[in-house]
Amino acid sequence: MKHSATFLSLAETLERIRGTASKKEKVALVSAFLKGLTPRDAEVAARIASGRSSERGSRDEAQVGYSALLGVIREVTGATESAVSKSYLKHGDLGELAEELLSEKKEQPLFKEELTLASVDDAFARLRGTKGHGASAAKRAIVKSLILAATPLEGKYIVKVLTGEMRTGLVSGLLAEAIAGAFGLSEEEANRAHMVLGDIGVFAGKAAEGKAAKVEIEPFRPVNFMLAEPYATAGEIAEHFGRLVYAEYKYDGIRAQVHRSKGETRIFSRRLEEITSGFPEIVAAFKDSKREFVLDGEAVPFSDGRPLPFQLLQRRLRRMEEFEEAARQAPVTYFAFDLLFLEGKETVDLPLSERRRLLQRVVTGTTARTAESVDVATEREIQLAFRESRDLGYEGLVVKDPDSVYGMGKRGSGWVKLKEELDTLDVVIVAAEYGHGKRAGVISDYTFAVRDGDRLKTVGKAYSGLTDREIDEMTRKLKEITVKDFGYRRQVKPEVVVEVAFDSVQKSDRHDSGFALRFPRIKRIRDDKGLADIDTIAKVAGIFSGQKLKVDEAA
Secondary structure, X not given: OOOOOEHHHHHHHHHHHHOOOOHXXXXXXXXXXXXXXXXXXXXXXXXXXXXXXXXXXXXXXXXXXXXHHHHHHHHHHOOOHHHHHHHHHHHOOHHHHHHHHOOOOOOOOOOOOOOEHHHHHHHHXXXXXXXXXXXXXXXXXXXXXXXHHOOHHHHHHHHHHHHOOOOOOOOHHHHHHHHHHHHOOOHHHHHHHHHHHOOHHHHHXXXXXXXXXXOOOOOOOOOOOOEEEEEOOHHHHHHHHOOOEEEEEEOOOEEEEEEEEOOEEEEEEOOOOEXXXXXXXXXXHOOOOOOOEEEEEEEEEEEOOEEOOHHHHHHHHOOOOOHHHHHHHOOEEEEEEEEEEEOOEEOOOOOHHHHHHHHHHHHOOOOOEEOXXXXXXXHHHHHHHHHHHHHOOOOEEEEXXXXXXXOOOOEEEEEEEEEXXXXXXXXXXXEEEEOOHHHOOOEEEEEEEEEEOOEEEEEEEEOOXXXXXXXXXXXXXXXXXXXXXXXXXXXXXXXXXXXXXOOEEEEOOOOOOOEEEEOOEEEXXXXXXXXXXXOEHHHHHHHXXXXXXXXXXXX
């Protein structure tokens, strides 16, 4: 039986990857490391390289906070609070801090055992499984055992995984390319397997087994969602398609995959996390269905034939009040708009017109609904459909090519969307401040950032858009994920994603991105999205370039 590879060998490889700017070299280093690994080791290595300690969409996460990690590092090394603060200010990264301080340990393990990929993965599994009374102390003990056994370099990458701050430049696409190279897959086979399996680790494990080229969609294993490309005007959309297409209302809800098999219904979010318990109405909608299927659609707060404000749905998602009352205030209807799997067979490669015909059969007889749609071809027809959608309380339109296939995880030309605002951006909060006046004592001013490669660049600060209740909840959350407390201002772990609307983008030297959003306001908190889902600096620059009026702000 082949022994598990050492964790140190992975840490050394990640360090080399981090030290090169060449994407080609990064791919080559990962590919060389993966070759010859067992399927389990390949799965663990790829997942850790992506910065995760658990499978994407897992119900459980390791959930070890900054304060707990710092406490363990101080306990093991004997470092003073002053030394810890000095190291953190020097590096700005908890993993780097761990590497520096672990070079001098006050404590040593009773029995020195080399860490392996399997043993680290087992420890992460124990962290995920530790719940209930005494969980904090038990998790701390697990982390301490890992840190005691780790070399400084291993400690660095253990901490980086647990904080979700890998920062090696290994984006998902590069990892998929490396896996393909290691196990002899074509680019097409690799991309498809990754989209179907959802998790980079599971993909690597299947590739190591020689089974990745044959994976297919199956119920209860969520796949990556197809996305729509944003267009600015109805005229651009009419020119893009140049023929008769489908215009569907763009619903203001939660994107959701509904899986049903053997009498059971389960629901998954855009982040591939199971959210079944939050939507009993959707489960009930399909309770009498004898079919086996996977649907794509939107869970929409809906009552008396009209949509309700999204904020009502947000409350029940975030358990801000009693669930039964929240569900009564925001009853949900599922609007299905695509069919990915039916009765043992994938349908993603069928044309949309055929998928819609089959979808209607699946939904008929349930209390779910198919997405409302009209056929359009001209700019005027698209604009009229858009205004009708807005008048009914929806966000706009998603216009689709009847011949398009379902491109898992892709933002293809077959689906485009039209919204009324200039645009919105999904951003992550990186810092926050206490408010003034009636908002004294609560954290209400939020600095946010977009992605620039594997870095984050700030583009603005928002003060408005949240209710008092949401601000109270945000205050609690941001305190929990505070990295550095400066008194009135806090640096926070980048994990709270919000959607911001704005009037325009302008050049500015106030933010390290070089851009600033003009009059930004928070449209909603995006609990359904994570750091990997936020928008990029390239999108901000594109919006700026497309503006008729461009403003360069003075310093």
